[in-house]
Every structure is written in C-alpha cells, then in structure tokens.
Amino acid sequence: MSEEGAGTQKIAAFFDVDGTLIPEPSLERRFFCAARQSGAIPVGNYILWAREALRLLPNGIAATVHGNKRYWSGVRCDQVLQQMETIVFFEEGMERAAWHARQGHRIVLVSGMPEALALLVACAVECELESRRVGGQVLVCATRMEERDGRWTGRLLGGAMYGEEKSRAVKRIAQEHRIELHDSHAYGNTLLDRPMLAALGHAHVVNPGRDLAAVANRCDWEIWHWHVEKSLGQSLPLAQPMRRGGESRA
Numbered sequence: 001m002s003e004e005g006a007g008t009q010k011i012a013a014f015f016d017v018d019g020t021l022i023p024e025p026s027l028e029r030r031f032f033c034a035a036r037q038s039g040a041i042p043v044g045n046y047i048l049w050a051r052e053a054l055r056l057l058p059n060g061i062a063a064t065v066h067g068n069k070r071y072w073s074g075v076r077c078d079q080v081l082q083q084m085e086t087i088v089f090f091e092e093g094m095e096r097a098a099w100h101a102r103q104g105h106r107i108v109l110v111s112g113m114p115e116a117l118a119l120l121v122a123c124a125v126e127c128e129l130e131s132r133r134v135g136g137q138v139l140v141c142a143t144r145m146e147e148r149d150g151r152w153t154g155r156l157l158g159g160a161m162y163g164e165e166k167s168r169a170v171k172r173i174a175q176e177h178r179i180e181l182h183d184s185h186a187y188g189n190t191l192l193d194r195p196m197l198a199a200l201g202h203a204h205v206v207n208p209g210r211d212l213a214a215v216a217n218r219c220d221w222e223i224w225h226w227h228v229e230k231s232l233g234q235s236l237p238l239a240q241p242m243r244r245g246g247e248s249r250a
Contacts, residue, residue, distance in 0.1 A: 001219075004248060010179055010180045010183065010226055011104075011105045011176070011185075012105070012106040012107070012108055012173070012177060012179045012184045013105050013108070013185040014108045014110050014173075014184065014185065014186045014200065015097065015107065015108070015109055015238070016091070016110060016166075016187060016188040016189060016198060016206075017110075017111040017113065018116065018189075019190065019206070019207065020090075020093065020110075020188055020189045020206045021090060021093040021097070021125075021187075022044065022090070022121070022194075023090055024089060025142065026113065026132070027117060027121065028112075028113040028114065030081065031036070031079075031083055031117060032071065033096070034083040035075060035083050037193065038083065038084075040079050041071070041075065042074050042075075044073075044075050045070060045074070045154070048070040048073050049068060049070040050184065051070075052068045053068055055063040062162065062163060062192065063160075065209055066160050066163075066192075067156070067160040067162075069114070069145055069152075069154055069160075070154040072114070072152040072154050073153060073154030074153075075152050075155075075216075076151050076153070077147055077150055077151065077152060080114075080116050080120060085230050086119070087179040087208075087231070088231045089124075089229070089230050090228065091188075091226075091228040091230045092226035092228060093206070093226050093229065094125070094128050094129075094225070095131075096187070096224075097125060097128075097129065097133045098129055099133070100185070101129050101136045102134050102183070106139065106179065106184075107125070107138045108139040108168055109121060109138060109139070109140050109142070110141045110161065110166050110169060110170065110196060111123055111141075111142045111143075111161060112142070112161045112192050113142055113143065114143055114144075114145055115142040115143060115144050116147070117248060118140045119140055119142075121140075122221055123138075126138050131161070141155060141169045141170075141173060141175075143160050143161045144156065145157065145160055146189050153167065162214060163192050163195055166192075166193045166195060166196040167195035167199045169196075170196050170199050171186060171199060181199060181200055181201060182200075182201035183201055183202075184201060184202065185201075185203075185204060186199065186202070186203050187206055187224075188205060188206065189203075189205065189206045189212070190212060191209075191211055191215070193205075193212075193217060194212070197221065198219070202222075203216075204221065204222045204224055205221055205222070205223050205224070206224045207224070207225055207226060207227075
C-alpha cells in the first residue's frame with residue numbers, strides 16, 4: 001500500500017442509517033410491519049414488549065423505544081430475507097458514500113436496527129458502490145440480539161445502538177482499526193446521533209429537525225438536505241462473513 005493509501009485508511013465515514021442513508025419510516029419498522037402481516041410475529045410478543053417497556057421506563061423514553069426488542073422474540077432470523085425485498089436509499093447519501101470510498105476512506109454503518117438487517121444494508125451499499133466503480137468493504141455496528149436455534153429471543157447482546165452507545169462504538173472502532181477521529185466524518189439525522197457527531201472531527205447532519213439544526217449551527221456542523229430516493233433490488237444472502245465494526249457493549 002502506498003503512503004497516500006495508508007493515510008486515507010486512517011479516515012472513516014460513519015453513517016447512521018434510518019433517516020440518513022435511508023428515508024423514513026425506519027427499515028426495522030417496515031420489516032416489522034411485513035413480518036406482522038405475514039403472521040411471523042406471535043401475539044404474545046406484544047405482552048412481552050409491554051412488560052419490557054415498563055421495566056425500561058425509569059431509564060427514559062429513548063431506552064423504552066430503542067432498547068426494547070421483545071417484539072422479535074421467537075421470530076426466525078431468516079425472516080429478514082423473506083420479508084425485505086427492496087431497500088430505498090437517498091441518492092445524495094449514496095453519492096456521498098461513494099465520494100468517501102473514492103478517497104480511500106473506510107465506511108461504517110452505525111445503526112440501532114438488528115445487526116442481521118444492518119448487514120443486508122451493508123451488502124446493498126457495497127453493491128451500489130461497485131456499480132459506481134468504487135470498491136471497499138462496509139463495516140457494520142448495530143444492535144446485536146441473542147439467537148437460539150435460529151430464532152431471536154428478544155434479548156440484547158450488549159447495549160442498544162443509540163445515543164451515547166453510538167459514541168462509544170465509534171471510539172472503539174477507531175481504536176481497533178487505527179482510525180483518526182479528528183480526521184473522520186459522521187452523518188446523522190436526529191439528536192440521538194449527537195454524541196456520535198460530536199465524537200468526530202467532521203460532523204454532518206442530514207435533513208435535521210429544528211432542534212438538531214440549532215445544534216448544528218452552534219457547533220458549525222455541515223447541514224445536508226437529501227430528498228432523491230433510489231430503490232435497490234435486494235436478494236442478498238444473510239449467511240455471509242460478518243463485517244462488524246465492533247460489538248455493542250453495555
């Protein structure tokens with residue numbers, strides 16, 4: 001590797017997924033709706049979710065919403081393949097990812113969605129980058145869920161990937177891959193992404209609401225407005241080499 005290439009490998013672009021690379025509603029919500037309509041979600045899961053929500057409520061609304069995956073209890077992990085047919089990206093977001101890839105920067109997806117779903121997104125991003133004649137492996141750091149006999153138990157392995165957990169994950173990935181935080185980039189679209197944005201030298205906010213836009217203006221973060229949507233066919237195998245950027249930990 002040339003000295004220039006070695007230098008760019010020390011820089012990374014960390015992308016939140018839902019609302020940043022992919023338009024809302026969240027990909028996990030779409031997956032849940034499809035699984036529910038197919039009958040893959042047991043009725044008892046709603047009770048399990050409610051009980052877990054009550055347990056998490058003292059930790060705040062964010063913990064209740066993002067840290068509760070009990071609705072996936074007993075659902076087969078391969079339902080991701082059966083229910084997710086297409087992924088829609090922001091064209092401007094993919095162009096930005098391609099720009100980073102051309103510079104030789106690492107690309108990392110940091111998302112609160114289940115890791116299996118995030119790995120499919122990573123494969124779709126890699127395919128899109130290849131279609132633009134730029135290569136590069138996309139790393140994934142997402143919420144990990146316990147599996148038993150090919151089914152999710154609804155329990156998390158480590159912390160849910162949101163808020164401060166994203167910041168910790170970014171710093172861990174940087175240490176593991178010798179990435180310079182000061183020279184790297186982060187992209188997010190909500191206040192829950194703020195810790196991650198603040199951890200990197202170059203913060204970018206995408207389609208922000210009023211509160212995040214105000215923070216971006218105070219911190220002199222770059223603001224992007226992405227609107228053009230592009231659908232990518234999705235027929236990628238779930239069984240593939242794992243590309244974790246780092247495991248989520250409590």
